Every structure is written in structure tokens, then in C-alpha cells.
Amino acid sequence: MTDKIDSTMSTIQPSDTVDSNKVGEVYNVQDKHIHHDLAKEDVGAEFADIFQGGDGYTEREARRLRWKLDLRLIPILWFNVVLPAMDKVSHGTAALYGLQKDLDLHGDQYSWIGSIFYFGYLVWCFPSASILQKLPIAKTVSIAMMLWGVLLIGSGFVNSFSQLMACRFLLGLLEAPIVPSNMLILSMWYTRPEQALRYGLMYTGFSTCLTGPIGYAIGFIKTTHFHIWQSFFWICGSMTFAYGLVVGVFLPDNPVKAKFLNEREKAIAIDRVRVNQTGIENKTFKKEQFFEAFLDIRVWLMFLFNIWISVPNGGLTNFSPLIVKGLGYSSQRSALLTIPNGVVQTASSYICNGAVFLAAKYLPKYHVRGVIMMFGIIVGLISATFLYTLPLTAYHSRLAALFMSFFYLGPYIVGLSLVGANTAGHSKKVVVNAMMFVSYSVSNIIGPQFFKPNQAPLYPLGFGAILGSYILSLITIALYMVSCFYENKRRDARDAAAGERVHADTDFKDLTDKQNLTFRRNMPGDKDRLYIARYPSGVVPGRRCHVKNRANPNPNEPTTIWQYEELELLNVQNTTTLLIRVMIGKVQNLQRLLTILRSIPIIQTDPNWRCRTWCANALAAIAADGKAVGTSILDWQRIEQVARHYVA
Structure with a gap:
């Protein structure tokens, strides 16, 4: 071995010394092509360098903090998902108790009650994304949920199709910021491998497990002063309003503002997510990141995937109570039989996201999210095939297939976590999140329209559309995996050819995944x-x-x-x-x-x-x-x- 190292091979020379006045300084090379104004950097930047010096934190401290975050944040974020999910399909349970008859609904009007909600969601997706970036996230969500509760209570007083349509449209406006905010909050607090498991814990079908018992219980109401279905809206609305107050008090806007953490814990929380290369939060909206989001082919592939995988959600959540009732069950029994839908959704989410978590832990060399998503899609595809082909007389088989058709939730949630993990730059994350929920809205608008009243209770067009959407989902996610694989390979080749230093200071510079050439997508590489x-x-x-x-x-x-x-x-x-x-x-x-x-x-x-x-x-x-x-x-x-x- 030679006695000297060429300067091109190492930046550390034998004569290197460190001035005692510069203890703890880390020497990095700034990207000459990107200028970073401190005011435009991430809110986590003020804590970013605390552990760059000699003082550090132990693995035990990091685990203890993560457990503390799980106990404080995940239950709140979980209910942020459960209550809106319960409320937005409340008309399905109400339909079991005479909603259509009392409001004189005919033709496709019931389908439009399901679809109109997502028109409101669609209209407000991008404005709400901007609001989430400029205003405190937790406070915004709290106000939206309280207004949501008031509006849902008001839905119990409508007496016409047009009034219910107006309420449903406004409910869609108010839900627009809620689910995207969960994605932003998770990316602030957890590393990319940790996010997948927590997405699975939060996004479940538990809302149906609540609506079933409540729907069954209101069947015992005997009164002539109001319609039974009205009480369902009142109960759900009151629960949501009360919980909105809880969110405002206990959910922090970001790690820097978390009152339940001391200064050291805040610094550890921020340092933990450094490896994400996505930052914490930035209040400056960057136009270049906005345009980059729309020019990213992988964003559009996930946009299409979200459309295909959410078509079953649009149809089944609106019509499953009526499908069950069409098999000959009573209103109360039909309400109870919606509970297995939620059980399957929850199992799907836990199985798919649990598999992602275990693969990351025991098979870290392999990125298998795409394969796991395909597995979940295939389960849904098989169940949709049975629903499309089985005769009406096969009551139990059709009911079992209906339950299993709700397995789509697992692949959908893993897809959301994949988008969150593979998108960097706060403005781009906000825009991409909005795009994902635009696609979600589009699919939930068109999903109910495939279920025609004159085709009840078999609904061949509806189940045929679900079958086709599963096939398109498989094709799209396969294309996404291939695209990520070759993009990672391209970046590796560029790094090797350039022989440049890896930038160690890109963590909180609010760079997008395209600007930050050291960023790698969470797929095979x-x-x-x-x-x-x-x-x-x-x-x-x-x-x-x-x-x-x-x-x-x-x-x-x-x-x-x-x-x-x-x-x-x-x-x-x-x-x-x-x-x-x-x-x-x-x-x-x-x-x-x-x-x-x-x-x-x-x-x-x-x-x-x-x-x-x-x-x-x-x-x-x-x-x-x-x-x-x-x-x-x-x-x-x-x-x-x-x-x-x-x-x-």
C-alpha cells in the first residue's frame, strides 16, 4: 500500500487540524446552483445542527421519544380519519331507514348524493393545500372538523333533494384539508420506514365498525316527531364537533411548537427525520416546486393509480348497505352486516402495511411496497370477479365476496405512504398531496354512477367497473415501480461519473426530490x-x-x-x-x-x-x-x- 493518499481520493489530509474555536463545526460543500435564503428554509433548521457537534443522543432516547410520539399523535390522527370517513357515508345508513322515500329521491338522485360530496372535495383540494402551508395545520383541521360537525347536524333537518345536495357539497369542502394534513403531519414526525406502519394504523375501516352498531341501535327508536334516519346525522355530527375541540387542544402544529416536548426532545424529533431528506415544514410557497410536481411522470402514475384503486370505494361505500338489503335482510340486520366491511378494510390495511414494515426490518435490501400493493389488488380483483359472475341466488357467496371486495384499502394506504416517502420539498409535497386527493375525488365521483337503480340488486355495470379498475391498478403500479428503478439507477450513474461529494446539508434546505440529487426513491435500487x-x-x-x-x-x-x-x-x-x-x-x-x-x-x-x-x-x-x-x-x-x- 502506498504511504500517501492523493487529494482526489480524500478530503482529509495528514496535516489537517481543527481550530479549537471551531469545535463541532461540520464542513460541507454548498450546491453552487441553488441559493438558499435562511428565511426560506425549513422550520426545523433551527434545531438541525444541535447534534452535529460532540453531544448526541442514544438509541434508547430515540426509541423512548418515538413511543411518546405514538401515544400522543397516532390516536388523534386516527380519529381524524375515522370520524370523517364515518360521516361522509352516513347517507348510506340513513337510506336503510327511509331517506330515499322521505325525500322523494328517484332515478340516479341517490347516486348523485354520493358523488356531490367529492365535487366539493375536488373544488377545495388546491385552496386547502395552500391554506395548510400558510396556516397552522392543527388549528386548521380543528376548525374544519367543528364546522363539519355543525353541517352534519344540519343535514338531519333537510327535507328535499336539493338541500341534502348542498349539505353534502359543503361537507366535501370541509374534508379537503383533513386527510392531506395527516400526510403532512406524519412526514414531520416520522422517518420514511416508520411512516408506512403508521399509515396502516391510522387508515382503517373502523368507521364502518362504528356506523354499523349506531345504525342498528337507531332502529329501536319509536317516535312520530322525526324520521329515524335524521337521528343518525345528529349523533354523528355531535361526535365530530366534540372531537374537533380535542384536536385544537392536543394536536401540535409541528415539532418546534410541541408543548409536550422539551427542547432536547424537539431536537431529537427533528434529527430523527433528517434521513428523509424532505424537511419538516416551510411556510414559503415555491412556484418552481409547484411546476415540478405537474411535470413529474411518477406523480402522474400515482395520480392514475389513485383513480383506479378508489373506484371501488366510491361505489361500495355508497351502495353496500343497499346491496346487502337487496339480498333479503332487514334494515337493522343490513346495518349490522356492514361491520364486516370495516373489518376487512382494517385487516387489509394492517396486513399490507404490516408486511411493508416487516420487509423493511427483516429484508432491508429489498423495496417491496409495490409487490405488496399488487397482492392486495389481486385479492380485490378475485372478489370483484365473483360479484360480477355469481347469480343472485348465491346469497352467502355474494355476501362473502362483497366483504372481501373491501380489501382495496390496504394497497391504497401503502400507495399514499409511498407518495409521501418519495416526494421532497414542502411546496411540492403540498401540491402532490392535493393531486392525490383530486384523483381520489374523481374516482369517488364516477364510482357511484356505475351503480344504476334499474340494475339492483346485481349491479353488473358497477361490479364490472370495479373489476376493470383493479386490472388498471395492477398495470399502473407496475409502471411506477419500473420508473423508480430506472430513475435511481440514472442518479447512481450520474454520481459515479461526476465523482462529487455527497451533500450532507440538504436535509432541511426544502429541496424537492428532483433538485436533491442525493434523494433516492423508495423502490428497488x-x-x-x-x-x-x-x-x-x-x-x-x-x-x-x-x-x-x-x-x-x-x-x-x-x-x-x-x-x-x-x-x-x-x-x-x-x-x-x-x-x-x-x-x-x-x-x-x-x-x-x-x-x-x-x-x-x-x-x-x-x-x-x-x-x-x-x-x-x-x-x-x-x-x-x-x-x-x-x-x-x-x-x-x-x-x-x-x-x-x-x-x-
Whole structure:
């Protein structure tokens, strides 16, 4: 091995020293092509550098904080989804108790009551996206939910088709900011792998498990002062209004404003999501990110996927109570038989998102969200095939197939988490979220229109449309996976050809996934692996964490504890708290490894302690010599022996 490292191979030279006045400073290279005004950076930027110096946090602290966030945030976000989902299909339960007869609905008017809600949603998607960026998210959601509750209570007093249509349209306006806000809030608090599981926990069919018992209970009301279906609107509206108050009091707008966290916990919460490369929140709307969202082919593929996968939702949520009643069941029994719909939706969400979580934990080399989505779609496709072909006399088989047709929720939720994970830049995230819910609105507008009253109770056109939508969903998600795969490959090739330093300061610069060339989409990509060692800047939680004791070069300090974790090269290249990075296994692209080694930030907390400098130099030297390729055992003695050639 040579005694010197060419300057093109490492930014750390033997004569490198650190001024004691610059303790904790991290040396990064700014992108010359993108100017960042501090005022336009993310709100998390003020906490972003706290753990760049010598002080860090432990894995135990990070786990404890995540558990604290789960207990505080997830129940609130869960009810943010459950109550609107229950309210917007309340007319389905009301129809079991004479809504159509009392309001003199005929022809396709009932279908339009289901569709008009999403016209309001569609009209207000983009304005609400702008509102969510400019106003406090939690307070906006709280006000929207309270107004929603008031309007739903008012729906119980309508006496004509036009009045109910007006109420449903306004309800759509008010729901527009609620679900997108959940996506934004999750991306503020959780890493990309963590988001998938929590999407699954929040987005379930539990709303149907509530409407069923409530719908059954109101069947016992005996009165001549009002119609039974009116009481259903009043009950649901009162619940939503009360919960809106809870949201306003207990849901924080962002980590910086979280009163239930101390300053250290806020800093840890923000540092945890650094690896997302998506930032926390930015109040400045950037036009270039707006246009980028509309020019991104992958955004449009997910837009189409959302349309296809949501067509079953539009039809089934509006008509499933009537479909069940058409099989010969009473109104009360039909209300109870909607509960399995929610059970299947919940199971679908938990199965699909749980599979994503387990795959990320036990098969980290593989990105399988697309495959898992396909599995869920196939289950729905099979059930839709049975509903389209089985005769009306096959009561139990049709009922079972109807229940299983609600399996679409799992792929839909995994798709939402995929969009959230693969979109960076706050303005772009806001726009893309709005686009996803525009597509959701479009599909829920057209979904009920396939169910014609004169085709009841078989509804062949409706179930044929659902069958076709599942097939189109499979094709679209396959195209998305291929697109992400080749985009990641293109970026890897560009990095290797350029041989440039990886930018370690892009975390909170509010760059989009296109502007930030170090961003990688959460689909199949580079499978190179690294062994990660950290001390003492904090530890990223991982399933394989090994501890190794070694002599500390500083005799005044106790034995150093190095904690190792195996991660993908792409997942760690921008984590600025890493002190050294050691390859394990075969790295196919040596130039890419050298690029990353050259980007290692040296954080010198003690001028006499040069262990980290030694390691960085030694690793660069070993990689430059080609000896690292294929290495499976870390030889610390060899590393130190090499390092001493380069450190005075």
C-alpha cells in the first residue's frame, strides 16, 4: 500500500487540524446552483445542527421519544380519519331507514348524493393545500372538523333533494384539508420506514365498525316527531364537533411548537427525520416546486393509480348497505352486516402495511411496497370477479365476496405512504398531496354512477367497473415501480461519473426530490451495503446492532463504545451524524464508495482525539487501494496501522 493518499481520493489530509474555536463545526460543500435564503428554509433548521457537534443522543432516547410520539399523535390522527370517513357515508345508513322515500329521491338522485360530496372535495383540494402551508395545520383541521360537525347536524333537518345536495357539497369542502394534513403531519414526525406502519394504523375501516352498531341501535327508536334516519346525522355530527375541540387542544402544529416536548426532545424529533431528506415544514410557497410536481411522470402514475384503486370505494361505500338489503335482510340486520366491511378494510390495511414494515426490518435490501400493493389488488380483483359472475341466488357467496371486495384499502394506504416517502420539498409535497386527493375525488365521483337503480340488486355495470379498475391498478403500479428503478439507477450513474461529494446539508434546505440529487426513491435500487459505526453523535435504531470495545486514543477518556449497524448505502449517504462509514460485503461501484468516504464530516470535539480522523483516512486509503471490495470482516488493527501513516 502506498504511504500517501492523493487529494482526489480524500478530503482529509495528514496535516489537517481543527481550530479549537471551531469545535463541532461540520464542513460541507454548498450546491453552487441553488441559493438558499435562511428565511426560506425549513422550520426545523433551527434545531438541525444541535447534534452535529460532540453531544448526541442514544438509541434508547430515540426509541423512548418515538413511543411518546405514538401515544400522543397516532390516536388523534386516527380519529381524524375515522370520524370523517364515518360521516361522509352516513347517507348510506340513513337510506336503510327511509331517506330515499322521505325525500322523494328517484332515478340516479341517490347516486348523485354520493358523488356531490367529492365535487366539493375536488373544488377545495388546491385552496386547502395552500391554506395548510400558510396556516397552522392543527388549528386548521380543528376548525374544519367543528364546522363539519355543525353541517352534519344540519343535514338531519333537510327535507328535499336539493338541500341534502348542498349539505353534502359543503361537507366535501370541509374534508379537503383533513386527510392531506395527516400526510403532512406524519412526514414531520416520522422517518420514511416508520411512516408506512403508521399509515396502516391510522387508515382503517373502523368507521364502518362504528356506523354499523349506531345504525342498528337507531332502529329501536319509536317516535312520530322525526324520521329515524335524521337521528343518525345528529349523533354523528355531535361526535365530530366534540372531537374537533380535542384536536385544537392536543394536536401540535409541528415539532418546534410541541408543548409536550422539551427542547432536547424537539431536537431529537427533528434529527430523527433528517434521513428523509424532505424537511419538516416551510411556510414559503415555491412556484418552481409547484411546476415540478405537474411535470413529474411518477406523480402522474400515482395520480392514475389513485383513480383506479378508489373506484371501488366510491361505489361500495355508497351502495353496500343497499346491496346487502337487496339480498333479503332487514334494515337493522343490513346495518349490522356492514361491520364486516370495516373489518376487512382494517385487516387489509394492517396486513399490507404490516408486511411493508416487516420487509423493511427483516429484508432491508429489498423495496417491496409495490409487490405488496399488487397482492392486495389481486385479492380485490378475485372478489370483484365473483360479484360480477355469481347469480343472485348465491346469497352467502355474494355476501362473502362483497366483504372481501373491501380489501382495496390496504394497497391504497401503502400507495399514499409511498407518495409521501418519495416526494421532497414542502411546496411540492403540498401540491402532490392535493393531486392525490383530486384523483381520489374523481374516482369517488364516477364510482357511484356505475351503480344504476334499474340494475339492483346485481349491479353488473358497477361490479364490472370495479373489476376493470383493479386490472388498471395492477398495470399502473407496475409502471411506477419500473420508473423508480430506472430513475435511481440514472442518479447512481450520474454520481459515479461526476465523482462529487455527497451533500450532507440538504436535509432541511426544502429541496424537492428532483433538485436533491442525493434523494433516492423508495423502490428497488442499489443494494450495496455498509457497516455503520457511530460515536458519540447518536445511534440510528436498527435490528442488527453490534457493540465492539476498542482502546481509545485519548487516555483521559474511558473505553470507546462503537455501535455498528448494517444499512443500505443509499440510506446513509446523507446522514451527517455518521462519524465513519465502513463497507461490508461487495460494493459493485467503488467510485461511489469513494465519493461517500470523501464526504465524511469530521467533528472534532477534542483536539487530542484523532480517532475519527484516522478512521476516515484509513478507510479512504483502503478503498483507494481496492482492498475493501469483498471485505466481510472489519480489521481495526489494520485500519489504525494504515491511519498512522496519514496522521501526524
